[in-house]
Amino acid sequence: MTQPADAKIxxxxxxxxxxxxxxxxxxxxxxxxxxxxxxxxxxxVSHVAVFGDESVESIAGKxxxxxxxxxxxxxxxxxxxxxxxxxxFRGKIWAVISIDPDSRILPPEAxxxxxxxxxxxxxxxxxxxxGGTGRTLNWGALIASVGALNDQADLVLAGGLTPENVATAIxxxxxxxxxxxxxxxxxxxIKDRSRMEAFAEAVLSASIVGxxxxxPTSLGSE
Numbered sequence: 001m002t003q004p005a006d007a008k009i010x011x012x013x014x015x016x017x018x019x020x021x022x023x024x025x026x027x028x029x030x031x032x033x034x035x036x037x038x039x040x041x042x043x044x045v046s047h048v049a050v051f052g053d054e055s056v057e058s059i060a061g062k063x064x065x066x067x068x069x070x071x072x073x074x075x076x077x078x079x080x081x082x083x084x085x086x087x088x089f090r091g092k093i094w095a096v097i098s099i100d101p102d103s104r105i106l107p108p109e110a111x112x113x114x115x116x117x118x119x120x121x122x123x124x125x126x127x128x129x130x131g132g133t134g135r136t137l138n139w140g141a142l143i144a145s146v147g148a149l150n151d152q153a154d155l156v157l158a159g160g161l162t163p164e165n166v167a168t169a170i171x172x173x174x175x176x177x178x179x180x181x182x183x184x185x186x187x188x189x190i191k192d193r194s195r196m197e198a199f200a201e202a203v204l205s206a207s208i209v210g211x212x213x214x215x216p217t218s219l220g221s222e
Contacts, residue, residue, distance in 0.1 A: 001221060002027055002189035004040035009193055010221045011041045013200040017177065017220035018045050019072065022062055023052030026188035027181065034066040048072050048094070048220060056081060060088035070094060072121060079112040092118040094156055098125035101159070104141040106149070114152035121179065122146070124159035134182045136160035139172040146173060156220070163198035167206035178203060179220045196221070 001007045007018045018041040020034040021027045029037070038047040049068035051059045053075050063071050072094045075081050082093050095117035097110055101124045114120055122142070124135040137159045146155060157175035162183035170178060182188070184195040 001037045001041075001191070002029055002033065003191070004036045006191040006196075007037045007041040007045075009191070009196060011045045013196055014204075015041075015045055015200070015221055017048050017070070017179075019048035019050055019179070019220060020066070021050040022066075023050060023054070023074065025050075031062060031066050034068075038067050046070055050074065053077070056084040056088060059085060063089055063091065070118075072096060073117075074098070078109055079116040082113070082116040086116075094119040094121045095153075096121045096123055098123045099137065100125055101135045102138055104138060105145045106142070110145075110149060111152075114149045117153055119154035119156050119176070120149065121156040121158055123179075134160050136165065136169070139169055143172065161199075163195055163202050166199060167202045170203065170206040177220050181221065184221065191221075 001010065001018055001020055010018050018037065020029050020037050022029065022034065034049065041047065046069045047067055048070040049063050049066060050072040051074065059071060068091060070092045071085065071089060073082065074096045082095060085093060095113040097106060097113065097120055099107065099122065110120065122137060124137055126135050154176040155173065156177040156179055157169060157173050158179035160183065161169060161178055161180045166178055180199055184191055184199050186192040
């Protein structure tokens with residue numbers, strides 16, 4: 001989220017999480033804006049702060065100042081960085097695993113990350129860029145690889161999700177959370193209310209349909 005008004009709408013639509021990006025991105029915001037977005041979302045919504053490669057001390061300080069409940073960590077440092085961050089940040093930590101859109105298995109470090117993080121966030125990597133690519137993952141091919149980690153950490157699914165495809169993604173992967181950004185935008189960082197509404201409706205419908213329905217999938221938006 002880049003605008004408090006959009007965060008308020010997301011909360012009204014039932015989002016469980018609202019996120020802000022504090023690393024290189026067209027959606028990057030400063031700390032003042034991040035606080036305003038979280039205040040608009042309200043206390044009933046968990047606040048997620050997205051970071052890239054920077055010091056653990058810097059991440060913990062910023063997360064605390066803006067009132068983040070969760071840190072979403074795009075970092076090449078892996079499990080050791082999560083252990084260090086946990087000593088300085090009391091909230092939850094989501095470790096991002098970015099993979100090529102056509103990948104059929106998770107990278108070897110996924111096991112270590114699952115043991116140390118509270119959740120694994122899967123996102124598409126295109127041209128060295130992680131997150132915000134608008135590309136989907138090969139959901140069907142990843143099921144077996146992801147299933148092996150289900151008992152270790154929650155699954156947050158990102159990567160090109162839209163109102164048109166999120167139900168299919170949920171039924172294929174059964175994530176605890178789906179994370180949307182560009183799929184509900186009219187331009188980078190600017191959300192489209194009609195697409196937000198359609199996305200929320202699709203998540204709800206997919207979460208309650210099936211032979212053995214999982215716990216309802218939560219919605220997160222950045």
